[in-house]
Amino acid sequence: MTLSIRRLCLPVIGLVAAATVLLTPGVANAAPPSNDDFDSATAVTALPFTTTQDNTQSTKAADDPTSCYSWIAASVWYDYTPSADGVVLATVASTSNTPLIAAYTGTRGALTPVPGACTNFNTGTSSTFHVTAGTTYHIMLLFPYYGTQVTFGLQSVPPSPNDNFASATVAAFPSEQTGDLARASAEPGEATPSCDATADRSVWYRYTPDRTRSVSVERVAYYNSPAITVYQGASLGGLTEVDCAASMSAASAVFTATVGQTYYIRLAASVENAAWFDVRISTAPALAPGVSAFPEQPSVYDNITFTPYSGDSLGRQFVSGEVSFGDGTSAPINGSPIQHQYTKDGQYQVSVSGTTNDGRTGSGVKTLKVETHDVSLSDFTVPASARVDQTKSVKVSVANTRYDEDVKVELFRLSENGYYQSVGALTQRVVASPDHKVEFPFAYTYTAADATAGKVTFQVVASFGTWSETDDHPQDNVLNGVTTSVRAKS
Amino acid sequence: MLLTRARITAVAVATAVLAVVVPGVAHAATPPPNDDFDQATAITALPFTTQQDTSGATKATDDPYWCQSNDVVGTVWFQYTAAEDGLLRATSAGSDRSMILSAFTGLRGDLRAVDNSCGTGTNATMTIRATAGTTYYFMVAGYDVPGGALSFAVNQIPPAANDNFANAEPITTLPQTRQPDLSTASYEADEPTSTGCYESRGLPSVWYSYSTAGPATSVTAKIDGTGSTVTVYSGNSLPELKQLACTSNFSQATVFRANPGATYYIRVTGPYVNYQPITLTLAEAPALNPQLNISPSYPTVYDNVSFSTSSWNSIDQPLTASWDFGDGTTAPATTASVSHHYTVDGVYPVTVHATSPDGRTSTQTTQLTVNTHDVGITKFDVPTSARDGQQKSITVHVANTRYPEQATVVLYKSGNPYWTEVGRLTLTVPARAKGAVSFPFAYTFTDDDALAGKVTFRAVVELPYPEQDARPADNEVIAIATTVNPKTVSRAS
Numbered sequence: 001m002t003l004s005i006r007r008l009c010l011p012v013i014g015l016v017a018a019a020t021v022l023l024t025p026g027v028a029n030a031a032p033p034s035n036d037d038f039d040s041a042t043a044v045t046a047l048p049f050t051t052t053q054d055n056t057q058s059t060k061a062a063d064d065p066t067s068c069y070s071w072i073a074a075s076v077w078y079d080y081t082p083s084a085d086g087v088v089l090a091t092v093a094s095t096s097n098t099p100l101i102a103a104y105t106g107t108r109g110a111l112t113p114v115p116g117a118c119t120n121f122n123t124g125t126s127s128t129f130h131v132t133a134g135t136t137y138h139i140m141l142l143f144p145y146y147g148t149q150v151t152f153g154l155q156s157v158p159p160s161p162n163d164n165f166a167s168a169t170v171a172a173f174p175s176e177q178t179g180d181l182a183r184a185s186a187e188p189g190e191a192t193p194s195c196d197a198t199a200d201r202s203v204w205y206r207y208t209p210d211r212t213r214s215v216s217v218e219r220v221a222y223y224n225s226p227a228i229t230v231y232q233g234a235s236l237g238g239l240t241e242v243d244c245a246a247s248m249s250a251a252s253a254v255f256t257a258t259v260g261q262t263y264y265i266r267l268a269a270s271v272e273n274a275a276w277f278d279v280r281i282s283t284a285p286a287l288a289p290g291v292s293a294f295p296e297q298p299s300v301y302d303n304i305t306f307t308p309y310s311g312d313s314l315g316r317q318f319v320s321g322e323v324s325f326g327d328g329t330s331a332p333i334n335g336s337p338i339q340h341q342y343t344k345d346g347q348y349q350v351s352v353s354g355t356t357n358d359g360r361t362g363s364g365v366k367t368l369k370v371e372t373h374d375v376s377l378s379d380f381t382v383p384a385s386a387r388v389d390q391t392k393s394v395k396v397s398v399a400n401t402r403y404d405e406d407v408k409v410e411l412f413r414l415s416e417n418g419y420y421q422s423v424g425a426l427t428q429r430v431v432a433s434p435d436h437k438v439e440f441p442f443a444y445t446y447t448a449a450d451a452t453a454g455k456v457t458f459q460v461v462a463s464f465g466t467w468s469e470t471d472d473h474p475q476d477n478v479l480n481g482v483t484t485s486v487r488a489k490s
Numbered sequence: 491m492l493l494t495r496a497r498i499t500a501v502a503v504a505t506a507v508l509a510v511v512v513p514g515v516a517h518a519a520t521p522p523p524n525d526d527f528d529q530a531t532a533i534t535a536l537p538f539t540t541q542q543d544t545s546g547a548t549k550a551t552d553d554p555y556w557c558q559s560n561d562v563v564g565t566v567w568f569q570y571t572a573a574e575d576g577l578l579r580a581t582s583a584g585s586d587r588s589m590i591l592s593a594f595t596g597l598r599g600d601l602r603a604v605d606n607s608c609g610t611g612t613n614a615t616m617t618i619r620a621t622a623g624t625t626y627y628f629m630v631a632g633y634d635v636p637g638g639a640l641s642f643a644v645n646q647i648p649p650a651a652n653d654n655f656a657n658a659e660p661i662t663t664l665p666q667t668r669q670p671d672l673s674t675a676s677y678e679a680d681e682p683t684s685t686g687c688y689e690s691r692g693l694p695s696v697w698y699s700y701s702t703a704g705p706a707t708s709v710t711a712k713i714d715g716t717g718s719t720v721t722v723y724s725g726n727s728l729p730e731l732k733q734l735a736c737t738s739n740f741s742q743a744t745v746f747r748a749n750p751g752a753t754y755y756i757r758v759t760g761p762y763v764n765y766q767p768i769t770l771t772l773a774e775a776p777a778l779n780p781q782l783n784i785s786p787s788y789p790t791v792y793d794n795v796s797f798s799t800s801s802w803n804s805i806d807q808p809l810t811a812s813w814d815f816g817d818g819t820t821a822p823a824t825t826a827s828v829s830h831h832y833t834v835d836g837v838y839p840v841t842v843h844a845t846s847p848d849g850r851t852s853t854q855t856t857q858l859t860v861n862t863h864d865v866g867i868t869k870f871d872v873p874t875s876a877r878d879g880q881q882k883s884i885t886v887h888v889a890n891t892r893y894p895e896q897a898t899v900v901l902y903k904s905g906n907p908y909w910t911e912v913g914r915l916t917l918t919v920p921a922r923a924k925g926a927v928s929f930p931f932a933y934t935f936t937d938d939d940a941l942a943g944k945v946t947f948r949a950v951v952e953l954p955y956p957e958q959d960a961r962p963a964d965n966e967v968i969a970i971a972t973t974v975n976p977k978t979v980s981r982a983s
Contacts, residue, residue, distance in 0.1 A: 280692060288685055
């Protein structure tokens with residue numbers, strides 16, 4: 001009986017004991033966590049591993065490696081020695097001040113960073129890296145400012161299903177493809193992309209088009225973009241590169257996919273840049289070509305520069321093509337400047353057509369109006385000689401073979417200070433005519449200053465009355481004339 | 491019996507201890523069983539629906555920050571491994587409050603948000619594209635509260651019936667309105683982009699087709715929805731489509747001409763997720779009724795009259811118009827304004843035939859009155875000289891070839907600095923091919939005039955208000971100055 005009572009009492013005591021453990025509140029430990037120092041790293045013995053630990057008292061060591069982040073306020077350590085090759089995913093979570101993750105192999109004082117394992121503020125709160133059987137990985141959680149309570153996890157992740165060429169994923173068309181290149185590996189026998197020699201962690205997709213079309217492989221995410229290489233061929237050793245877009249750039253891959261041919265799309269990055277990718281495989285956008293002209297409102301006197309553009313939203317320029325000027329002449333698109341001068345006024349349909357390096361073609365048309373306004377001065381009649389106080393006639397004629405204009409002619413006299421001073425102005429309508437000229441008459445009274453100088457230099461300048469029109473050939477709008485002898489009154 | 495008493499006591503003590511140890515928790519909501527990601531409720535078959543109290547949900551430090559994160563204070567989890575490819579729709583409709591839904595794939599600590607999987611509100615909804623064999627984790631949170639009386643459902647949903655070009659929904663009568671659900675749509679291989687409108691690449695699309703047995707009709711298409719575009723094509727297959735029209739601007743419809751016997755394809759593109767419905771409206775374009783602008787509106791034979799058409803409707807522009815001026819002359823079709831000069835007064839029927847770019851036409855006739863009133867001063871008789879105190883006559887001769895007028899001549903003399911009125915006279919001036927009416931005035935010169943030595947006279951002829959002289963160039967004359975001499979020396983009396 002006594003025995004029985006004792007047995008019954010035990011559960012009660014046990015219950016009280018368990019409750020007591022709960023009752024003791026989380027008083028801040030004065031001591032740092034057990035894995036504060038490299039030498040006392042927590043051993044991770046099996047995956048998946050997860051632990052929540054208060055690191056507020058953690059400290060840094062003088063020899064904490066700074067390859068991942070140069071400023072460390074506190075650090076804690078975990079060690080993991082896998083028994084097989086594979087890929088692991090380390091994660092951290094905290095309500096505030098989440099640490100960075102770094103991983104090393106080697107011994108204290110001679111640590112080697114695990115490539116691609118360092119998280120930084122751009123790559124977030126998880127780190128994926130490859131591990132080799134038997135090697136010990138020293139995982140450091142580093143706090144740049146102060147330690148906090150952190151949940152640390154380490155788990156094994158499967159490699160990318162399409163890591164190898166032989167297991168390329170058949171891509172639906174169109175489709176968006178996503179994956180983590182940190183789980184991919186370099187495969188022996190892979191060719192190096194021509195545009196990105198460092199991108200060796202690769203995954204593969206395969207595409208056989210049901211009709212010939214232009215295909216683009218574009219990055220949907222803007223950061224950590226992979227290198228995109230397109231190949232044609234059947235085996236890893238027998239691939240021909242079709243197009244290449246470098247990693248960490250905005251470039252897309254574009255190519256003409258011929259019906260029935262098989263294309264391989266390789267997405268890759270260096271171990272440091274390997275991350276989640278998001279690309280879209282779809283029909284490439286059509287070109288929207290055009291051409292710009294400078295000047296935009298030319299005359300027959302202008303040597304116009306034409307600049308064709310492909311209008312490709314993916315940024316490919318024309319590698320060949322032609323600009324037709326609409327007057328029966330044209331020029332090829334080959335990188336040289338394209339210039340043309342028209343011989344007659346008119347509205348010209350300037351057309352551009354061309355091909356990008358991926359095989360897309362397109363054309364566009366622009367209407368260019370050539371209009372030439374031009375008058376010229378002639379028959380500037382200036383008295384050869386005069387006397388002081390004499391008023392004599394000065395005149396000039398204006399010719400115009402193009403469009404009726406309101407022409408302003410201004411008469412100037414070269415003054416003693418070297419500047420031309422206006423003496424008079426006259427505006428008249430000068431109609432377009434093949435032979436008829438309009439006379440502009442002026443008068444001038446010679447002064448004593450003219451006699452002192454001994455001569456008078458005159459200049460006439462023709463212009464149009466309004467701001468909106470200017471003469472397209474101003475070289476013939478100025479004439480000079482000299483009264484070579486000015487004498488005192490008789 | 492001793493046994494029994496000890497047992498009762500043990501239980502009593504245990505309860506008492508428990509009561510001490512676990513203070514104040516008795517009235518708070520318990521975290522639901524699927525509070526933690528690792529205990530996500532497994533959805534084993536669809537359709538799935540559940541009611542649960544999530545008001546005790548808590549938030550984990552590794553709950554992903556992606557969808558409305560600032561308002562997430564507690565989360566519960568569901569998980570589903572898709573049996574087949576297809577669309578899934580999850581909703582919290584029927585819950586007692588606003589919820590936040592999102593979906594993820596992958597590993598805890600490295601979860602990836604599923605595209606377009608963010609829905610909030612009292613009927614929070616999200617539609618995601620699922621791949622067979624992939625596990626989807628649904629995170630459900632209350633909006634600014636841990637949770638509430640959650641009603642959560644997940645079901646398969648078919649793609650939009652007119653998702654693909656090949657299944658374009660035929661439209662046979664107008665007007666029609668549609669509110670497509672783009673969350674169940676996708677983009678296809680070889681879809682063209684929309685040129686000149688909001689970007690459509692990579693956006694889901696639905697298709698409609700329109701054809702008419704006749705006659706040819708102008709059809710307007712309008713789209714109302716953020717980031718949405720309606721584009722109209724002709725052609726028989728996606729790679730062959732030619733764009734006819736497009737608009738992304740809800741206040742501006744676009745228009746296309748539907749000829750009988752042809753099929754036109756109308757595509758709506760827009761974002762997968764839209765908090766307001768997208769509305770497509772197709773209608774017959776309204777009849778063309780442009781404004782007819784004539785300037786000046788009361789022309790004379792001295793005016794170059796400007797004629798143009800205009801319209802407030804963007805689909806009408808640019809208007810092409812041809813003109814019959816009603817006096818035997820015409821102007822051919824042009825988009826520019828035209829000008830015409832009438833040589834004879836009269837009332838002219840002006841007819842304009844206008845065409846919009848899509849081929850609607852209109853014809854309007856308006857009566858234009860050309861009415862020219864014109865008098866002119868043909869002669870101004872002023873003395874060459876005069877003496878202080880002398881009176882002389884001044885005569886203004888006014889001619890008129892048009893309509894009898896009551897003309898008023900005002901005579902001024904020069905002042906310092908202004909003209910001073912000397913006199914005015916109104917006479918009837920009949921219309922005569924030749925001849926003029928004389929307006930007589932007299933003026934007596936003053937000693938001030940003699941002091942200045944010269945006086946200038948000015949005459950102006952006016953027509954009575956509201957008449958306006960059509961050619962004012964000949965209505966004002968300033969004469970050569972009259973020399974004014976002082977009085978002759980007076981004889982001594």
